Amino acid sequence: MLPNDTIIALATPSGAGAIAVLRLSGKDAIRIADEKFRSVKGKKLSGQKSHTIHLGHITDGPKVLDEVLVSIFKGPHSYTGENVVEISCHGSPYIQREIIQLFLRNGCRMANAGEFTLRAFLNGKLDLSQAEAVADLIASDNEASHQVAIQQMRGGFSGEIEKLRQELLDFASLIELELDFAEEDVEFADRSRFEELLQRIELVLKRLIDSFAVGNVIKNGIPVAIVGAPNVGKSTLLNALLNEERAIVSDIAGTTRDTIEDEMVISGIGFRFIDTAGIRETEDVVESIGIKKTFEKITQAQVVIYLFDASHFAENSKTIIVEIEKIKNKFPQKPLLILANKIDLADADQIKNSLDYENLLLISARENTGIDSLKDKLLEFVNTGALRNNETIVTNSRHYDALLKALGDIQKVQHGLQSGLSGDLLAIDIREALYHFGEITGQVTNDELLGNIFANFCIGK
Template sequence: MSISTSSVQDTIVALATSPGANGAIAVIRLSGPQAITITNAVFRGKDLTKQDSHTLHFGTIRDGEQIIDEVLISLFVAPHSYTKEDVVEISTHNSMYIIERLLGLLIKKGARAARAGEFTLRAFLNGGLDLAQAEAVADLIASENKASHEVAMNQMRGGISNKLQDMREQLINFVSLLELELDFGEEDVEFADRSQFETLVRDLKTHVGKLIQSFAYGNAIKQGVPVAIIGKPNAGKSTLLNTLLDEERAIVSDIAGTTRDTIEEAINLDGITFRFIDTAGLRDTEDTIEAIGVNKAKEKVKQAKVLLYLYDDRDSTAEEVVTQIKGLYYPGLVVILVRNKIDLEGGYHPNAMDEQIKEALFSDYTNSIVAISAKDGESVEGLKKVLLDKIRDMAVEDQQIITNTRHVEALQLSLDALNEVEQGLGMLLPGDLLAHHVREALRHISSITGDIDVDRDILGTIFGKFCIGK
């Protein structure tokens, strides 16, 4: 998206509702200094230029004397609108013919077709939203579950921005004192209390660290939590997937190696989307196709956030389970061991194998063994609860949640700069060098909300991901 001064001074128009959607009404939106006069030129009803903001007006849209449609006009007079400009929304009948006629007519009268995300871009450029809030608009539109909706709504309403603004103000205050010292350098005056600054830097590092930590949870609920179901052939992986989905999605057979490719399905558990991946059984095989499936299973584990490792203690040893978990594990992977087929044992009974697995894995790899019968829905409910608890444990209590990769990268750079400040304080660096590192931290934090000059190419990338009309 190309952004220039002139491009935010003209009047833009776009269809604001989904094109081709089944529904009676479509909404066409205009924003800009001529939005009301352009609409008024084709509207037959009240004189829109003389009406108050937040009013509705019924009439017809005409091309000359030809009536195109009966419409309802919603007026939002600047600055009382989403974009902080004059905004008009035209509710018309949802006919592609009518929509195209109206858009063509409004463009002929002086409007310009809006680019993707341009309405929200104007809201940002006109001070209606900061950059983090603007990005949350796109997340809100894309939210597919309760958890991602709540996080996006909180960010759009300024949750992250308020926390970052507080950090900015503290850094700005201190860097101002440091730079004031430079103006009185010859008089050896110290305006900035170094001990207070050390405490401030430690507190800021803690806050930034928690925000970075929250990204694991935020990204998981935004994208859906990928869960790889892994185990030996006939461990019950496909049966578990079918029970989770409450449908016969995967083929279940007593023949080892039935599942040769991955099967992926998503379900919503208490507002969080989980993307379950059923994989081929892990074993050495000379069957070329099955071997490909085993390799794909291992690749899926590398992409997963959670690993459900199914095993049957009558068909596996503690050594096998431990060896496979250690071979599949990577830092950050949540491992849940699932001892399956307890129905064949008359219920769950702790045994020596459990203790051997716990001794080998519980310190560094996992702390969860869940006993189930994969074909019993009531039994699997306990596994669902453990899954939810594990994901919620990623969230930091009373902490804002980061879901955007750009934000977490900026926070990591600000944390690096704060580390430099802390080291500089310990080395008794002079104020000008400390101020340099503080400004670096400030610059990275401010880039999240757009409180500094943001590269126009970055804005184009951000808003270019929006749908047309938003």
């Protein structure tokens, strides 16, 4: 059921600021605001055009709470599809609280998390994948995640899914029609064209499913573990990458007793660097725990950087090679970057001749030498081709799960078609595929699903 009450919430971050925006939505939003708003020109909000702004005061009886600007948006031409009022007041927490409490006493209730966007979905202003993209857009903290969220919010992903769903639905209708004429043994659905459609749907679904690998790292950032022996410059490298003194640097081996994490954006892609405790044999209980965590972080990382001290390569070369091979054998699927640090104090040719590894870079973290080459190399591990080509990229695990299930159902239909299954059996798997398509865009939904999705939104959105 569509809600018929009026909700209110602070739409800007809480706390003091220059201004704050309070948002009301509901069929009575304009009427309720009208009762507490005194226009400087004596206007009534209910008599004004949609998408207009009015200067005046919010009053509680004879008491003036603040001078404000009130914007009105009449449904259905608003974000929620209902009447919406936005009050721009001064950013004092006291003023915000007083105005909200005034409206709560006069016909409004506090909005739940994401309820404005939920109402937009229920009123057909957004489909479910677009509504989820709103939350992703708010959470985006780099160019790539922003670009993907904008594309999805504008309907790029849902448009592609809806087109496939509609074509499949058209064929499903013909097959269902055949069931009504089963005794006459007629075929309304051209089986060869249907097979072509299923192949096309399968290719699109596989492309979207594969894009999740890229979409997930774009949305959440790419975890990169920096590992190596103690005192080889891991913390110095982290500081050089972040361009700040984030980690403690000293000549004492084992300074880093725990993992240190920080994030940076390289060419629009977020990376989360994890500076770990050094890998070595030790009787120090605290340091041993740190080394154990190092291997845990390598397991969680998508890229591993192994760092060694180039200035002591001659005496440590065997140990360095053993540690590199240990990481490669233990984590064969993870991209491994090998960095020879302090190269300004070492024989570069000797290192190149001794280590025959593809991803070997010579750097000096302290002198900031080779850091740009390292950043370029990290970007090579991220397939951003789909992003550059403005292709649809899946970032939502719920969508990914629904796409996997839809692909399974489409492949069942293909197998059934090739095996000559009857139309009624084909129709069962087609309905399942349509169901999973509908889950993505919200044509198939339930209260529990909506509750889980919108509970992650901020209040006021």
